[in-house]
Amino acid sequence: MTAASPTSPAKRLRRQMTIFLLLLPVLAITVIFFVVPMAAILVSNLQEDASGAIHYTLGNYVSVVTDDFYWEIMLRTIRLSALATIVALLLAYPAALYVYFSRSIWRRLMLLIVVSPLFISVIVRTYGWMVVFSPNGLIDAMLPAKYALRLLNTQTAIILGLVHIYLPFMVLSLNASLLKLDQKLLSAAASLGASSWRSFRDVILPLSLPGVQSGCVIVFASAMTAFATPMLLGGSANKTMAYMIYQQNILLANWNMGGAVAFVLLAMTLAFVFFMGRLLERRDLKEALR
Template sequence: MSAAKLRSSAWGYGLSSPALLLFLALLVVPLGLTVLLSFNAFDYSSGIQAGQYTLGHYLSLVTDTYYYEIFFRTFWISALVTLLCVLIGIPEALVLSRMGAPWRSIFLILVLTPLLISVVVRAFGWSLLLGADGLVNQGITALGGQPVKLLYTPFAVIIGLVHVMLPFMIIPVWTSLQKLDPAAEQAALSLGASQWTVFRRIVLPQIMPGVLSGTLIVFGLAASSFAIPGLLGGRRLKMVATMIYDQYLAELNWPMGATIAVALLLINLLVMLSWNRLVERRYKRALGV
C-alpha cells in the first residue's frame, strides 16, 4: 500500500474515531455491562453476589411459563401494531404524496406534530378518552348503551401504540414515494391497467424499502415500549418492558431484569433480521434483480 493511501486511511480513521468512541461509550459498554450483570448471582436477603456467576436467571426465563406468556403478549401486540400502522400509514403516505402545495406541507407538519408531544402526555390523553368515565364511554351511555371496559386492556395498549408509532411508518413510505416516477403509473393506466394493478405491480414493489424501514422501526419500538403499556395496560397487563421495570425497581433483582432485557434484545434482533431478509428477497424478486 502506498504512503498516500496509508495517510488517507489514517485520516479517515482519525475523523471517524470520535463517533466510534461515542458509540463504544454509549452503546457497547452499557450493553456489555448489562450482559455481565445478567450472569451475576442474586439472593433476596443479601442482593447481588459480587464475583459469583450463574446461568440460573436464563434457566428460569426459559422454563417458567409466566415469562412465556408475557413475551408472547408483547410480540403479538407489537406485530398487530405494526400491521395496523402499515394498513393506515401506506394509504396516508400515498394521499400525502399526491397533495399539492401548500397542503402537502401543512399535512406533513400535522403528521409530525405528535412527535413533539411527550409519550406520557399522549398516554394520559388516551386514558381520559378510554377510562370508565371517559368521553368514549360517555358517548356510548348517551346512545343508550352500557359502559365498556376499554382502559387497562390490550385494546387500549394497541390504540396508544398505533397513535405513537404511526409517524414512523408514514415518513419512510412517503420518502420512498418521492423517488417514484409518475410516468410509470401513467403509462400503466394508459395501457388499461386498473388502479389496484398499478399499485400492486408498480407502486408497492418500489416503496418496499420504505415499508421495510417503517415496519422494522415500529416493531422494534413497540416491543420495547414502556410508557404506553405501563399507563394504558396497568399493572395486570404486563409487557416485557414493564416486567423489566418491576424486576429492577420493585423486586430489586437487577440480574433478572438484565436477563430479560438481553432476551428481549436478542429476540427483537432475530425477528427483525428474519423479516428484513424475507422482505428484501421478495423485493428483489418483484423487481427482477
C-alpha cells in the same frame, strides 16, 4: 480524451482516514455509553453468588425462557407489537400515498399533521388517552351505560396508544420510499392499460417495500421496548417485557434477573430485524432472477 486515472492508494487511504475520523465521535459515544454498559450487564447476569463465591451460570436466562409466566408475557408483548405495527401500516399507507400524489399546500399541511404529535411528550399523549379511555371519558360518555367499552386497562388501549405514538415514523418511512418512485412509471403502466389497482399492485407496492420494511422495523422495535404507554394504558393485568424489566430492577432490586429479561427482549427484537432484512433480500433476489 484520455481515460480518468484510477484513484491512487494514497488518496484512497486519505479518504478512508477522513471517513473514519468523521465517524470516530459517534463510534466513541456508542462504545462508551452502549457497548461497555451492555457488556457489564451481560457479565453480571451470568454471575451467581453462592456462599460468598462468585461463579458464572446461565440460570437467569434459563428461568426466563422456561418459565410459563415469562412466556405469556413475551407472547403478549410480541402480539401487541405486531398488531400495533399492522394497524400503523394500514393507517399510514393511505396518508403516505396522499402526500406522494399531492402537489398542493395540502401536502405540507398533511406532513405537519403527521409529525405534530412528535412535538408532544409520550407521557402527555398517553395521559391524554387515559382521559379518553377512562369510564368517565369521551368515548364512554357518548355511549349508553350498558354499551360502555371501558377500554382503559385493556390490550386494545395499548394498541391504540402505540399506534398513535409511532404512526408518524411509519408515514415518514413510507413517504421517503415513495419519493424515490418516478411517476413516469405510473404513466407508462396506464398507457399499457393497467388500472389504478394494478398500477398500485405491480408498481407502487413493490417499489415501496423498502419503506414498508423500515417502517415496520421501527414501529415493531419501538413497541416491543415501550414502557410508559403499555403500563399506563394496560395496567398490571397486561404486563409487557419492558414492565418486567422495571419490576425486577426497581421494585424487586433483582438486577441479574432484570438484566436477563432485558437481553431476552433485545434478542427477540434483533431477531425480528434480521428476519425483515432477510425477507427483503430474498424478495430482491427473486426479482433479480426473473
